[in-house]
Amino acid sequence: MSRYLLSKRDVEDLVVGAAILGTGGGGDPYIGKLMVLQELERGKRVEIVGVDEVDNDSFIVPVAAMGTPVVLVEKIPSGKEALFSLNLLEKYFNKKVEFISPIEAGGVNSTIPLVVGAERGLPVIDADGMGRAFPELQMVTFHLYGIKATPMAISDERGNAAILDTIDNYWAERIARVITVRYGGSAWIAIYPTFGKPYKEAAVRGSISLAIEIGRTLREAKAGGKNPIDALLDLVHGFELFRGKIIDVQRFNIGGFARGEAVIDGLDDYKGSRLTIRFQNENLVAIRDDDIIASVPDLITVLDIETGRPITTERLRYGLRVLVIGIPCNEKWRTPKGLEVVGPKYFGYDIEYVPIERRMKEVGRP
Amino acid sequence: MSRYLLSKRDVEDLVVGAAILGTGGGGDPYIGKLMVLQELERGKRVEIVGVDEVDNDSFIVPVAAMGTPVVLVEKIPSGKEALFSLNLLEKYFNKKVEFISPIEAGGVNSTIPLVVGAERGLPVIDADGMGRAFPELQMVTFHLYGIKATPMAISDERGNAAILDTIDNYWAERIARVITVRYGGSAWIAIYPTFGKPYKEAAVRGSISLAIEIGRTLREAKAGGKNPIDALLDLVHGFELFRGKIIDVQRFNIGGFARGEAVIDGLDDYKGSRLTIRFQNENLVAIRDDDIIASVPDLITVLDIETGRPITTERLRYGLRVLVIGIPCNEKWRTPKGLEVVGPKYFGYDIEYVPIERRMKEVGRP
Numbered sequence: 001m002s003r004y005l006l007s008k009r010d011v012e013d014l015v016v017g018a019a020i021l022g023t024g025g026g027g028d029p030y031i032g033k034l035m036v037l038q039e040l041e042r043g044k045r046v047e048i049v050g051v052d053e054v055d056n057d058s059f060i061v062p063v064a065a066m067g068t069p070v071v072l073v074e075k076i077p078s079g080k081e082a083l084f085s086l087n088l089l090e091k092y093f094n095k096k097v098e099f100i101s102p103i104e105a106g107g108v109n110s111t112i113p114l115v116v117g118a119e120r121g122l123p124v125i126d127a128d129g130m131g132r133a134f135p136e137l138q139m140v141t142f143h144l145y146g147i148k149a150t151p152m153a154i155s156d157e158r159g160n161a162a163i164l165d166t167i168d169n170y171w172a173e174r175i176a177r178v179i180t181v182r183y184g185g186s187a188w189i190a191i192y193p194t195f196g197k198p199y200k201e202a203a204v205r206g207s208i209s210l211a212i213e214i215g216r217t218l219r220e221a222k223a224g225g226k227n228p229i230d231a232l233l234d235l236v237h238g239f240e241l242f243r244g245k246i247i248d249v250q251r252f253n254i255g256g257f258a259r260g261e262a263v264i265d266g267l268d269d270y271k272g273s274r275l276t277i278r279f280q281n282e283n284l285v286a287i288r289d290d291d292i293i294a295s296v297p298d299l300i301t302v303l304d305i306e307t308g309r310p311i312t313t314e315r316l317r318y319g320l321r322v323l324v325i326g327i328p329c330n331e332k333w334r335t336p337k338g339l340e341v342v343g344p345k346y347f348g349y350d351i352e353y354v355p356i357e358r359r360m361k362e363v364g365r366p
Numbered sequence: 367m368s369r370y371l372l373s374k375r376d377v378e379d380l381v382v383g384a385a386i387l388g389t390g391g392g393g394d395p396y397i398g399k400l401m402v403l404q405e406l407e408r409g410k411r412v413e414i415v416g417v418d419e420v421d422n423d424s425f426i427v428p429v430a431a432m433g434t435p436v437v438l439v440e441k442i443p444s445g446k447e448a449l450f451s452l453n454l455l456e457k458y459f460n461k462k463v464e465f466i467s468p469i470e471a472g473g474v475n476s477t478i479p480l481v482v483g484a485e486r487g488l489p490v491i492d493a494d495g496m497g498r499a500f501p502e503l504q505m506v507t508f509h510l511y512g513i514k515a516t517p518m519a520i521s522d523e524r525g526n527a528a529i530l531d532t533i534d535n536y537w538a539e540r541i542a543r544v545i546t547v548r549y550g551g552s553a554w555i556a557i558y559p560t561f562g563k564p565y566k567e568a569a570v571r572g573s574i575s576l577a578i579e580i581g582r583t584l585r586e587a588k589a590g591g592k593n594p595i596d597a598l599l600d601l602v603h604g605f606e607l608f609r610g611k612i613i614d615v616q617r618f619n620i621g622g623f624a625r626g627e628a629v630i631d632g633l634d635d636y637k638g639s640r641l642t643i644r645f646q647n648e649n650l651v652a653i654r655d656d657d658i659i660a661s662v663p664d665l666i667t668v669l670d671i672e673t674g675r676p677i678t679t680e681r682l683r684y685g686l687r688v689l690v691i692g693i694p695c696n697e698k699w700r701t702p703k704g705l706e707v708v709g710p711k712y713f714g715y716d717i718e719y720v721p722i723e724r725r726m727k728e729v730g731r732p
Contacts, residue, residue: 162531162541165454181544
């Protein structure tokens with residue numbers, strides 16, 4: 001189905017799937033859900049279109065929230081805040097936006113584009129720029145394909161706004177980040193304005209429908225008395241990485257990011273082992289005892305062992321019993337250029353990236 | 367004379383006067399001088415026009431450098447960098463700029479508008495927004511009269527740029543400041559875009575011609591064997607505040623400003639006394655022993671006792687023998703609104719502002 005209207009049940013499923021793809025980042029999926037349900041209850045429609053529905057010369061603008069997710073929890077947004085940035089950028093280009101796109105899959109950044117689409121009556125493309133969530137603006141497949149982050153608009157909930165035009169996407173990240181911090185920790189952006197042709201080449205396709213499918217798979221497995229985790233891992237070709245109890249969480253907000261680590265003591269098969277997850281908004285690496293068993297750009301997601309629900313980095317806390325899973329990232333990230341942008345070295349880990357399916361074979365269970 | 371072309375001698379005089387009005391801020395006047403002389407030598411013309419030559423509906427844009435002056439010394443600018451911001455803002459407004467204006471009197475910010483005017487073939491208005499130099503963007507008489515700092519353009523020498531549109535002028539300062547720091551310490555701005563009618567009401571008139579007159583007065587006094595300082599104080603209705611030797615200079619770059627203080631041990635009539643000058647890019651207060659003898663918004667300027675040449679805050683150093691003078695500020699700053707914006711309390715000094723001419727009567731010589 002290449003064009004469809006989002007139902008309330010789709011929204012419920014989508015936010016669960018988006019939180020799993022979000023690998024700990026993207027903010028609270030519950031807030032994201034409320035945003036979209038509110039739109040639907042007010043009679044607005046959220047139309048999702050497949051990438052192939054987009055003409056080569058269609059003007060597309062991704063929208064998102066930027067900042068430390070914990071701030072988004074404190075200042076509950078409606079999702080409409082990003083509309084201001086979108087409208088500003090549209091005025092700057094003097095060109096009508098035809099499609100909205102998510103920039104990442106994860107938390108509120110999966111749902112903000114839906115709210116903006118609903119408010120503006122514009123379809124949202126079933127794709128994104130990551131197939132997961134990442135903490136920095138240049139960490140999108142659009143960047144890998146030479147699409148410029150700027151001109152971009154960045155606004156706050158007070159009505160402050162800026163249009164940035166930088167020499168490269170790293171500079172866009174640098175400038176937007178200090179503005180976000182000065183705004184108070186979160187900002188609303190319209191970024192990577194582009195056209196259908198380059199978009200189709202660069203985007204990660206099907207992220208919205210995948211998120212919905214993940215949520216539905218979990219829901220149906222539970223309802224059918226099946227093991228939801230097995231069903232999930234089957235769907236996303238994922239791996240169980242660890243089971244355990246969180247015994248320590250350290251976090252510090254530095255440079256506009258929520259950085260930190262969680263230490264998990266093994267349970268069941270993993271008794272006697274320890275897993276450390278390091279994060280920067282999103283989970284970056286999982287270290288079991290002395291071995292790195294998963295790293296960016298592959299996805300590392302922490303689930304509540306009881307409910308199977310994904311736990312975002314800002315919700316990690318002492319005592320939670322969790323199941324950690326790993327999911328292979330989109331192939332675009334596994335290219336040399338992709339790894340240069342989001343590989344472990346970029347994040348300061350002096351290791352080579354090894355695809356998770358290979359690591360799993362090499363390391364095995366403890 | 368309400369329209370004239372700047373001669374090389376005018377430029378020499380102007381930079382001396384601007385450095386005196388700059389009260390320690392605005393960067394190196396020597397660099398400023400080179401900027402303009404280079405333009406004249408390349409056959410460009412710098413046309414200065416009186417405020418009354420400006421039509422009520424003329425579009426006026428002030429241009430300036432922003433940042434810590436010491437950075438400007440390290441990265442020697444041509445002055446043309448500000449052209450990029452001007453052109454960007456013009457494009458954003460889709461409206462031809464008719465006049466350039468200085469935003470402040472002082473160092474390179476007196477000469478950048480002249481370079482931009484020369485390059486673009488636009489006249490520069492004989493006025494500014496301070497009648498001196500101040501460290502923050504909202505500290506202009508334009509602000510007192512309700513003119514908005516934004517939309518403003520802010521760029522760096524690499525080609526990075528942003529257009530800001532903020533809810534008030536304090537937010538413009540906050541956002542522009544973090545961008546400036548991220549750019550590396552200096553930025554080029556086109557700001558307070560406005561029209562002739564509000565400009566004429568809000569501007570400090572005659573600042574360029576006053577700066578030239580100050581320079582000429584000093585030059586002619588020296589040539590005529592007269593005391594140049596007496597001639598200067600006579601012209602600007604100023605006061606001698608102190609003579610002494612600098613025995614300590616402390617400085618620290620915080621939040622994008624060059625902050626610090628200089629301590630001066632008295633010489634001649636001031637023997638046994640000590641003067642402390644605190645600065646934030648510009649000199650803010652002069653404290654003699656335990657008495658504040660001058661404060662913002664009045665001007666405090668440090669001159670080399672031998673040459674009579676003004677010394678900017680980044681050039682203050684141990685061992686220099688200096689003469690400190692005070693000059694009454696423009697009347698617009700002495701209103702309640704003016705003092706709210708640039709009075710000693712805004713800078714963290716819990717004292718009432720007392721006009722320098724009254725302080726001089728009350729305190730007298732030590």
